[in-house]
Amino acid sequence: MSSQTQIFPDMPALCPETLCVSGLSLARGELTLVRDFNLDLAPGEAVLMSGPNGTGKTSLLRAIAGFIRPEAGTIRIGEHPPTIAAAERLAWLGHADGLKPGESPRQALRFWAAMAGQPRKAILPLMRALAIESVIDRPAGRLSRGQQRRTALVRVALANRPIWLLDEPAGPLDGGGRARLADLVAWHRSRGGSVIAATHQILDWPDARRIDLGTHR
Amino acid sequence: MNALGAVFAREARLAWAGGGGAAGPAAFFLAAITLAPLAIGPAPDLLMAIGPGIMGFAALLSVLQSADRLFGDDHADGTAELYLLSGATPAWLVLAKVMGQAVATLWPLPVIGLLGALMYGVPVETALVGALALLAAIPALSLIAGFAGALAAGIRRSGLLIALIATPMMVPVLIFAAGAGRSAFEGDERAVANLLLTLAVSLGTTALTPFGIAGAIRSRLG
Numbered sequence: 151m152s153s154q155t156q157i158f159p160d161m162p163a164l165c166p167e168t169l170c171v172s173g174l175s176l177a178r179g180e181l182t183l184v185r186d187f188n189l190d191l192a193p194g195e196a197v198l199m200s201g202p203n204g205t206g207k208t209s210l211l212r213a214i215a216g217f218i219r220p221e222a223g224t225i226r227i228g229e230h231p232p233t234i235a236a237a238e239r240l241a242w243l244g245h246a247d248g249l250k251p252g253e254s255p256r257q258a259l260r261f262w263a264a265m266a267g268q269p270r271k272a273i274l275p276l277m278r279a280l281a282i283e284s285v286i287d288r289p290a291g292r293l294s295r296g297q298q299r300r301t302a303l304v305r306v307a308l309a310n311r312p313i314w315l316l317d318e319p320a321g322p323l324d325g326g327g328r329a330r331l332a333d334l335v336a337w338h339r340s341r342g343g344s345v346i347a348a349t350h351q352i353l354d355w356p357d358a359r360r361i362d363l364g365t366h367r
Numbered sequence: 368m369n370a371l372g373a374v375f376a377r378e379a380r381l382a383w384a385g386g387g388g389a390a391g392p393a394a395f396f397l398a399a400i401t402l403a404p405l406a407i408g409p410a411p412d413l414l415m416a417i418g419p420g421i422m423g424f425a426a427l428l429s430v431l432q433s434a435d436r437l438f439g440d441d442h443a444d445g446t447a448e449l450y451l452l453s454g455a456t457p458a459w460l461v462l463a464k465v466m467g468q469a470v471a472t473l474w475p476l477p478v479i480g481l482l483g484a485l486m487y488g489v490p491v492e493t494a495l496v497g498a499l500a501l502l503a504a505i506p507a508l509s510l511i512a513g514f515a516g517a518l519a520a521g522i523r524r525s526g527l528l529i530a531l532i533a534t535p536m537m538v539p540v541l542i543f544a545a546g547a548g549r550s551a552f553e554g555d556e557r558a559v560a561n562l563l564l565t566l567a568v569s570l571g572t573t574a575l576t577p578f579g580i581a582g583a584i585r586s587r588l589g
Contacts, residue, residue: 212588215448215452216451217448217451217585217588217589218588218589219589236451236452237451237452237453237454238454240452241452242448242449242452244445244448245445246443246444246445247444247445248444248445248446248448248449249444250381250384250440250444250446252381252384253377253380253381253384257377257380261373261377262449264369264370264373265370265373265374265453265454265455266453266454267369267370267454289384305449
């Protein structure tokens with residue numbers, strides 16, 4: 151583990167998991183967003199998906215999470231389709247952060263730790279790792295967009311699940327936030343976790359595979 | 368069950384986290400039963416006769432008042448997606464959520480209903496039966512409102528749609544709950560039967576509606 155990843159807490163061991171997407175086609179109404187998309191993701195890998203607006207980055211993540219049904223193709227997380235496997239193997243960061251305006255990060259993260267069956271003791275170290283421990287008791291409605299995003303990233307890490315699906319994870323983050331996000335992803339990968347992120351930004355994630363969805367239509 | 372307890376507690380806490388908004392249904396209910404005599408007239412016999420009906424009707428509208436936020440907020444802020452990936456059984460989870468909200472925001476309704484009935488001149492025994500009927504009706508009303516709210520989640524200005532979906536589904540519980548109070552006032556032995564029927568509808572709704580709400584949430588994410 152690198153010196154950067156040592157700032158992250160000890161958490162229960164991950165059960166690394168593979169993801170296999172084959173021949174996937176996604177459509178919105180009459181419009182085909184993704185055609186014959188294939189992806190194999192091994193433990194420890196990271197994939198950065200880019201492409202112009204409307205090329206299906208978010209839809210692809212949502213299909214992997216089991217929120218939308220593909221037109222064709224299969225998705226397997228380990229041996230199972232998302233509908234069976236997702237709840238135990240996927241951690242999700244969507245466009246919205248899943249925060250309630252009247253709830254502080256401490257309250258929200260304690261709740262999500264309980265939902266994931268994970269200990270609360272990792273909350274503060276993870277918030278420190280993302281440099282937001284000073285706002286831990288501030289209502290989410292009074293946090294900046296970047297602070298809200300960092301809180302959501304803590305929630306993703308807290309779930310302690312092997313595959314992270316991140317939709318525009320760095321959208322509202324500043325330079326420091328993007329660096330800490332890169333550290334968080336490196337820590338997760340060092341534990342055998344894997345990451346798929348849809349992004350418009352240039353993210354400096356070492357050894358990450360880059361896929362341009364603009365070529366898959 | 369830890370996760371469901373966490374959802375229940377969170378909903379009860381969040382109901383009051385944003386200020387006094389959670390008092391909306393109770394305030395609406397109080398306003399409705401207070402204003403009704405001003406519109407109908409102060410004749411004691413009339414108020415005693417229609418009191419149980421007004422209570423049931425006002426409770427129905429009060430529950431609908433916040434139905435758009437129950438699952439609409441979760442849809443907008445991304446919580447619905449996280450719930451579906453949480454690992455908790457969705458039907459149990461939504462039941463815990465709706466009950467958490469109901470306990471936090473609707474508990475005053477039977478109390479206000481009891482006091483309101485007494486204010487109308489209804490005998491104490493009848494007022495108690497009416498309050499019990501309201502208490503028995505709250506789970507059904509809340510879950511039906513939740514179901515309509517989940518179906519309409521993500522739709523702007525969803526209030527009309529929610530009312531159109533929920534109101535017909537609430538008719539049985541409204542008839543039985545108001546009927547319990549009315550029968551008690553008339554000294555009719557059907558009061559207990561109506562009370563039990565209200566409870567039966569609530570239990571049936573509690574058993575079935577969470578599956579519908581969970582399905583609605585998933586379909587709205589697709």
